[in-house]
Amino acid sequence: MxxxxxxxxxxxxxxxxxxxxxxxxxxxxxxxxxxxxxxxxxxxxxxxxxxxxxxxxxxxxxxxxxxxxxxxxxxxxxxxxxxxxxxxxxxxxxxxxxxxxxxxxxxxxxxxxxxxxxxxxxxxxxxxxxxxxxxxxxxxxxxxxxxxxxxxxxxxxxxxxxxxxxxxxxxxxxxxxxxxxxxxxxxxxxxxxxxxxxxxxxxxxxxxxxxxxxxxxxxxxxxxxxxxxxxxxxxxxxxxxxxxxxxxxxxxxxxxxxxxxxxLYGRCWSLDNEAEHGYYAPASQPGPSGPFTNSPGFMGYNEICDNIQTDGWTVEVAIGANEPHAYHMPTSRIWCSYDxxxxxxxxxxxxxxxxxxxxxxxxxxxxxxxxxxxxxxxxxxxxxxxxxxGSEITPPPTDPTTTPDPNATTLSPHTTPNTPPPDGVCQAPGINPDPNNCHHYWLCSQNASGGYDATEEPCAPNTLFNTMNYICDWDYVVCAIDGACPNDCP
CATH class of the missing domain: 3.20.20.80 (Glycosidases)
Incomplete structure (x- = not known):
């Protein structure tokens, strides 16, 4: 010990x-x-x-x-x-x-x-x-x-x-x-x-x-x-x-x-009034989804920096703050705080x-x-x-020996068969949404007989399955996506 x-x-x-x-x-x-x-x-x-x-x-x-x-x-x-x-x-x-x-x-x-x-x-x-x-x-x-x-x-x-x-x-x-x-x-x-x-x-x-x-x-x-x-x-x-x-x-x-x-992401709003774009600006709705993360009110830094470079977002650092925020007018009225x-x-x-x-x-x-x-x-x-x-990034240390490590983890070779055709709730291996119910999703795995085994996974309270992002997400976020969860969103 x-x-x-x-x-x-x-x-x-x-x-x-x-x-x-x-x-x-x-x-x-x-x-x-x-x-x-x-x-x-x-x-x-x-x-x-x-x-x-x-x-x-x-x-x-x-x-x-x-x-x-x-x-x-x-x-x-x-x-x-x-x-x-x-x-x-x-x-x-x-x-x-x-x-x-x-x-x-x-x-x-x-x-x-x-x-x-x-x-x-x-x-x-x-x-x-x-x-x-x-x-x-x-x-x-x-x-x-x-x-x-x-x-x-x-x-x-x-x-x-x-x-x-x-x-x-x-x-x-x-x-x-x-x-x-x-x-x-x-x-x-x-x-x-x-x-x-x-x-x-x-x-x-x-x-x-x-x-x-x-x-x-x-x-x-x-x-x-x-x-x-x-x-x-x-x-x-x-x-x-x-x-x-x-x-x-x-x-x-x-x-x-x-x-x-x-x-390494930002939290985003849709401004109520494009003339107000500082801190404490009225914003009653989440910002639109990013193209990769697909979650209203949220954008990865990779999405934000790309928008700044290609779509002309305005970047400001408020007096009394160290961190930037960016906004885009007048079409989207999006406002994101990020690092x-x-x-x-x-x-x-x-x-x-x-x-x-x-x-x-x-x-x-x-x-x-x-x-x-x-x-x-x-x-x-x-x-x-x-x-x-206080120093620049350097390459990581590597094992100088060429002798295989007997304790090293190696992946056993395995053959991936052709993906089985859709079967019931399973359209493909992995996570599968339920088109009629966003309060849960299905985990589907291929079995030896060439079909699927499906396990139902519920989403936690106040969350719904985000069919764009393949995770359970805030219900208000999911319901902000056009056409998402028609049976579970008001």
Missing amino acids: KVLAAALTLILSLSLAEGVMVCYYGSWAVYRQGDGKFDVEDIDPGICTHIVFGFAGLGTDNKIKVLDPWNELCDNYGKCAFDRFTALKHKNTNLQALLAVGGWNEGSQKYSQMAADATKRQTFITSTVEMLKEHNFDGLDLDWEYPTQRGGAPEDKVNFVTLMQELKVALHAEGLLLTVAVSAGKETFEAAYDIPAIAQEVDLINLMSYDLHGAWEDYTHHQSGLYMYPEDTGDNIYLNQDYAVNAWINGGMPSTKIALGVP DAASVAIKAAYAKEKNLAGMMVWSIETDDFKGKCHSREFHLIKTMVEAFS
């Missing part, structure tokens, strides 16, 4: 020497079209210290659950994304590959029920360790959004710590890391987390210091402002990264265990000054990963790494 603990300390210290760069990967990006499609091999393994696969879920049997078996597993002629993801470590010997469980679409209630029962917790933990080891992951990122919230119970605050304690023991016994994605919203983190107790259990927290504002509000604002905007009043004075960082540190989390989250290279560099310098562990991004597939807007690919991530470390 002492040897494994020392190994984990070494792993983290190697990363902390120049700062961690935690890169989440939203695996559903593989279903996007055109230049937005992003698969495992599109990840640059040399620019991140930790890559996190999003997401696994929690099954009704309290075991960790693969959410898209056809994409993520090799079984039933699947695409082996888990194994391909962890195999990226062969290209960077210092890279750590983690599996995230949870996420917004998973909801909170089932995690609350699992954490409240010792037997259910053990079932979850045992199955998690087995899955991590089977696919050569280096640890777990727990992304329960959020204890005590969204159908959770007041007891979650205590039960979350108990779950963390038991996870830490089980994971560290196998030399695996435990990281946690946590809220930056004052109302949420004060209710959800016993910070000093969590600090004793985690190797790192990923502070989700974004989505602080968005189209669920009827006015414009920046979703990830570093500091309070001068005109903020009421609870809005707490909705900034600096407040969240200080609150977590003052609450008992060591600064060196905090990775500061930066969004660019200048603002992420400022945030990285801030993180360095605060002695934080480093940076985190959600998510790697919406950076300018093709280098269409800049002279290099993944410009925002690379800018953060350089600003935090």
Whole structure:
């Protein structure tokens, strides 16, 4: 046990020497079209210290659950994304590959029920360790959004710590890391987390210091402002990264265990009046969808920067802010708050000054990963790494030997047969929408008899299946898409 603990300390210290760069990967990006499609091999393994696969879920049997078996597993002629993801470590010997469980679409209630029962917790933990080891992951990122919230119970605050304690023991016994994605919203983190107790259990927290504002509000604002905007009043004075960082540190989390989250996307509105286009401008509707992400009120940085270059969007940085916003008049009246290279560099310098562990991004597939807007690919991530470390990006270390590693994970060759024809609810392998019901979707996998096996997957409360983006999304977002969910939208 002492040897494994020392190994984990070494792993983290190697990363902390120049700062961690935690890169989440939203695996559903593989279903996007055109230049937005992003698969495992599109990840640059040399620019991140930790890559996190999003997401696994929690099954009704309290075991960790693969959410898209056809994409993520090799079984039933699947695409082996888990194994391909962890195999990226062969290209960077210092890279750590983690599996995230949870996420917004998973909801909170089932995690609350699992954490409240010792037997259910053990079932979850045992199955998690087995899955991590089977696919050569280096640890777990727990992304329960959020204890005590969204159908959770007041007891979650205590039960979350108990779950963390038991996870830490089980994971560290196998030399695996435990990281946690946590809220930056004052109302949420004060209710959800016993910070000093969590600090004793985690190797790192990923502070989700974004989505602080968005189209669920009827006015414009920046979703990830570093500091309070001068005109903020009421609870809005707490909705900034600096407040969240200080609150977590003052609450008992060591600064060196905090990775500061930066969004590689923007939150967008449709302005009510084109003459008002600053902060707090009236905006009662989400902005239109981007061509790749297909989610109203949301655009990837790759979509925003392309619009700025090709469609003449106006870019401004408000007085008293560090981050840009962009708008386009008069046809679309779209207004997006986002981060660019200048603002992420400022945030990285801030993180360095605060002695934080480093940076985190959600998510790697919406950076300018093709280098269409800049002279290099993944410009925002690379800018953060350089600003935090004080040195330019260099190629990752490689294994100098040519002798095959007997412990290395290799993918077993398998033959993908012809895709079976549509059969009932299954039109193709993988995720399939239900054209008559957006409250669920179907997971379809090929079977040995040449047909499909289908599993029904419900969407969490207040979400509907986004048939353009192949995820469960906010109901108001899905219903803003023309023709989406005619039976489930008003």
